[in-house]
Amino acid sequence: MKFSLVISVLLIVNVCAAQKAAITFDDLPLNGDLPPGVTRVQIAVDTLAVLKARRAPPAYGFINAKKLEGNADAAEALKLWAASEPFGNHTYGHMDLNANPAEAFEREIEENEPALELLAGKDGNWHWLRYPFLREGETVEKRRAVRAYLQAHGYRVAQVTLDWEDYLWNSAYARCVAKKDAPSIAWLKSSYLSIESSYLDLDRDLAKTVYGHDINHVLLLHLGAFSSAILPDALDLMQKKGFTFVTLEEAESDPVYEGDPDVGSKYGGTLLELWMEAKKIKFPSVMEKPYKQLQEICK
Numbered sequence: 670m671k672f673s674l675v676i677s678v679l680l681i682v683n684v685c686a687a688q689k690a691a692i693t694f695d696d697l698p699l700n701g702d703l704p705p706g707v708t709r710v711q712i713a714v715d716t717l718a719v720l721k722a723r724r725a726p727p728a729y730g731f732i733n734a735k736k737l738e739g740n741a742d743a744a745e746a747l748k749l750w751a752a753s754e755p756f757g758n759h760t761y762g763h764m765d766l767n768a769n770p771a772e773a774f775e776r777e778i779e780e781n782e783p784a785l786e787l788l789a790g791k792d793g794n795w796h797w798l799r800y801p802f803l804r805e806g807e808t809v810e811k812r813r814a815v816r817a818y819l820q821a822h823g824y825r826v827a828q829v830t831l832d833w834e835d836y837l838w839n840s841a842y843a844r845c846v847a848k849k850d851a852p853s854i855a856w857l858k859s860s861y862l863s864i865e866s867s868y869l870d871l872d873r874d875l876a877k878t879v880y881g882h883d884i885n886h887v888l889l890l891h892l893g894a895f896s897s898a899i900l901p902d903a904l905d906l907m908q909k910k911g912f913t914f915v916t917l918e919e920a921e922s923d924p925v926y927e928g929d930p931d932v933g934s935k936y937g938g939t940l941l942e943l944w945m946e947a948k949k950i951k952f953p954s955v956m957e958k959p960y961k962q963l964q965e966i967c968k
């Protein structure tokens with residue numbers, strides 16, 4: 670009796686610990702620099718191969734079509750992505766809403782659409798917006814104006830709840846590959862994974878602080894030079910911590926995504942960070958990211 674009770678409790682704990690997360694990539698066709706001799710097509714091919722090998726569910730890529738102007742490599746990379754994964758709008762030129770009026774931002778959304786339309790074929794749903802820099806407006810009026818525009822034009826907001834600024838490693842990796850600097854590459858991998866680990870724990874804790882319970886998460890990554898090199902280990906670490914991967918649609922079917930912190934924010938941030946700001950909850954201390962080292966390594 671007691672034994673079966675223990676087993677039941679363990680099972681319940683285990684079920685609660687399993688958490689869903691959607692994998693998403695920003696800044697397509699490319700974030701950061703390329704190592705010499707490597708193309709955008711190669712970055713896309715290698716990253717898509719990792720997703721396929723892992724049997725990961727469809728992973729949204731968020732596109733800035735301005736990067737396609739006069740760049741056949743970028744166009745080809747995007748075609749490859751679109752043939753295998755869904756994609757959405759990240760504005761035409763990666764506009765910072767906090768530095769521009771709502772109307773200009775709305776034009777940027779629109780300007781991106783012909784490329785998305787072209788890539789989509791007949792049934793792709795690209796009506797998801799990922800805010801560049803996770804900035805949704807520094808005033809609540811601006812935030813509401815853009816949200817109303819999105820709603821009127823059939824867009825959903827691709828939220829983010831898991832983020833460790835993975836993009837910081839892309840150009841650093843490109844430089845270290847160019848220098849064939851194996852010890853530095855090893856450090857890039859270990860520093861990435863320790864920051865990832867601490868931010869996964871932090872973001873899960875923030876969800877519990879904000880909502881009082883676990884939620885479905887949305888992971889923000891950036892497609893770049895480091896993506897395919899680090900992705901297998903990055904996903905392994907998430908699975909070890911109890912995450913299972915789902916589509917963005919499934920992740921955001923969690924009712925928490927119906928809520929809106931409705932707050933102007935100077936710095937922007939993840940959905941959880943904006944809720945913390947709206948509720949005026951003090952931010953917990955976090956592991957410091959190696960900004961300076963990442964900027965200087967392999968220079």
Ligand SMILES: [Zn+2]
Nearest residue numbers: 695696801802
């Ligand atoms: Zn971006």
